[in-house]
Amino acid sequence: MTGSTQNIYHRKLSAPKGFSMQRMLVLLAISLALGLIVFLLWKMLRNPLETGLHVIRLEQIDSAAKADIELNQQILRARLALESGARELELARERFDVTQNSLRSGQAGLGGxxxxxxxxxxHYGEQASEKLSLLNEYSARLARLAQYFSVMRVAGISVLNVPEVNSSERLRKNIMAMLQGATAYSIQSAPDNAYLLDELYAEVSAATEQLASDAARGALGHLLxxxxLLRQSRDDLQKLISQFDQIATGPSLQTLQYTYENHFQGLQNTASRYRQTLAVYAVALLLAFGLIAVRLRSSFSALDSANNELQDTNSNLEQIVDKRTQALSRALDDLKMQQGQLIQSEKMASLGQMVAGVAHEINTPLGYASSNVEIIRESMQGMGQEVDAESLEEFDVLLADVEYGLNQISELVMSLKDFSRVDRSQSQLFDLNAGIDTALKICNSQLKDGINVDRxxxxxxxxxxxxxxLNQVFLNLINNAAQAMDGRGLIQITTRQVGENVExxxxxxxxxxxxxTQAHIFEPFFTTKAVGKGTGLGLxxxxxxxxxHGGTITVESxxxxxTEFVVRLPIKNLAKVADVTPADDVVLLGE
Incomplete structure (x- = not known):
């Protein structure tokens, strides 16, 4: 180790404690700065969410107010329409109950x-509950009033049908006037209506004693x-209506809306303060980064001077780089091996599918060939020594069928052998039309039962x-087309010569x-199928x-x-066709 390198290592080892403490302080400062930014951004990002909830909550309060107004209207209208008013009142009650419950529950609820x-x-909930409780009694008394009203109409018709009553013109007019007065009183219990009804009631009641028939007196007494009862029920209902006026659900709801709007305004003010804080903080960070940049500039100058001393350690670094490069090379080789294993697995699965199709096609001609042979055998056993000309002709026909079936088997097997072409994997002259026909024969089991092919x-x-x-290419594209149609449709295959190319x-x-999907279909491992249904390697x-082969493939869909795939190949292929092993010739299906 050189003296310069020893000095560098000595400086690194002489003050690790101070350097670690300084690094911890820097990391702590950066963490605090980022944490404060995240906190301020979180406070600001809550504002759009609160705004969205605010709109929903105001709509809920407005719906509750409309439901309350509608319920009050239906309470008044119910006594005007005794037969249909109860149903409308019940619907209004349900809407009122739903809206006031929505104010308390859900993400947009006001509770909490x-x-x-x-x-x-x-407070609003108490008022609403009191109103709903009173509404139960009101509905019951309204139903009782409607019942009395119906009974009164039936009793009035019965009385008017009594001959003795009907013969008295004055009594009949008084009864009809009393029925009209009672109906008016049921709709609106005004003092004038009550006074008129009392007079008519007294006159009809006095006339009851003058009737000679017990049946007439009984019917008229039942009417009275x-x-x-109708008048008493109407008076009780009017008392309940006055109690409804004392339940102030409307003002309570307005107070709730005012309180909530003050709360939301406070949130808006808080968000505004956070935005201002974030702006000031951003300016402070910019200044801090400017100071850090100046400090880094001086540090870089010091590093430039130290870089000359570190050049002596390049040999060690080169050794480390070589080791890392070797490790990456081994990893790349492993990846290529795994990719090859995936391709081989896909090919083996496709080979099984292809063999199943071939077996299916072979079984059909073998079936009627075997059947015809059995018929010939039975016929020969029954004829004995004599065979006439007609039987011989029939034998010829049957044997011709057998020969035709066996020829079909031979043709299919030859097509399969011609398709794999292991012995012709290198570049040779080839008829594309024949290759497409061969591919269609191989995948015939997937193309019948609803799929037509137009050549x-x-x-x-x-x-x-x-x-x-190329056989592998055509079989893959044909099978993809069949799978895209889900067993029913039309495949059009067109070949043409375009200049020095064929398409x-x-x-x-x-x-x-x-x-x-079109932008990625030719990428390895890209597939739109479910897991386990395809590897994404076919296309x-x-x-x-x-x-x-020096050609191109395009897709329009x-x-x-x-979908339409167009393959263009040069007639005289100048590109070098890659050598493939026999395993590579196995067709990849269903990609």
Whole structure:
């Protein structure tokens, strides 16, 4: 170790205690400054929240005031409409109950803000409870009045139908006038109405004694009794109405509103003081930062002089950097290995799906081939030694069906073998139309039952490429289109030659993608599927394969309208196609 380096280490070790204390003081000062800023900002940010709650609370108070006015109106209207007034009164009562409860509960409730508001809210609650309690008795007496009114009408009709009463013109007119007076008194119990009703009641009552029939006297007596009960019930109801006037829910609600508005104004004043404090504090911090900047400038000058001494320690630092670089290199290798394992896992899962599709397609022709062979066997056993020409013709037909089914199996297997193309992973001449047909045969199990394929193939020249890799691209895009349509729709595949390039357009009318999804679909590990349904590697590998072939791939999509992928490849591929291993030729499905 050189003498300069020893001096540096000596200075570092000679005063660690003072340096640590200074650093702690600096950290403490910074923490206090940041804490004060956070506190002031929190106090300021509460103001918009309080403003929003303030609007809601004023709306609740206004709703409570309107509900109180409506309830008072319905109390007066209920006695004017005995049949329908009770229902409207009950609705007004429910609205009043809901609004006065909303003032006490919920995030926008007034309870718990301060003692004055709680006292005003409690006083209003007592008034509201007293009003609701009195309203119960009022509703009961109103129902009783409506009942007496209905009984009076029935009794009046019964009396007027009595022949002896109906034959007396004066008595009939007095009874009808008494019924009208009782109805008017039920609506408005004025002194004039009461005086007129008393006169009519006395005349009808005096006429009762002059009736000869017991039935007529009994009916008229029942009517007079009903009128008396109706009048008493109306007088009791009027007393309750006067009690309602003594319950001051309106002034109590105004007092509550005034108390709350004073509370909110105090919050606004407090927030204004905090804003002023924050402005002053910001100016003070700027001045402090200016002083710190001057101090740092002098410190940097001292560090520049010390930097010459620290240059002798560069060799040690370079060793540390080399060690860190080696560690990062190992970590990068591990990451690449894990990525390869993810890709391999996805390929194995896709291989299982592909094999299942192939097995499904093979079972269909094998089924009727086996059935036809069984029929031939049974027919041969029943014919014995003689075979006529018609039977021989039937055997020919059956054997032709068997041969057709076996040819289908052979064609499918050859398509699968032609699709993987392990022996042709390097650049060769390739017919894109044939490759697309091969991909359609491989994924036929996913395309039937509702998915139609429209082929618009142009005459294309053979291009120089890695056939297995392009087969992987087409199968991936076709399967993505099928999955986007959820088992029903149309896939349009169009090929064309554009100058020195060929294009393959694969369009579906499925669910489509938004702009944000289109911007990320070619990124590794990006997927819109649920966890465990896809790794997000399929389209990224498709993009890599097209790029390795010197081509481009673009996408156009709209939510609900479908998606179109356009692959453009050069006819004479000048780009170097990446070598792949047989494992890389396995198709990635469902990305």
């Amino acid at each position: 803000l301060n003692a004055d508001i709680d006292e005003a809210l409690a 009794e009903t009128v008396t 618009n193939f142009a005459d294309l020249p053979e291009i120089s490429c890695a056939p297995s890799q 393959v357009a694969i369009r579906d009318n499925g669910s489509g993608m938004d702009q944000d 990224s590998i498709v993009f890599r394969i097209i790029e390795d 709209e939510l609900g309208m479908g």
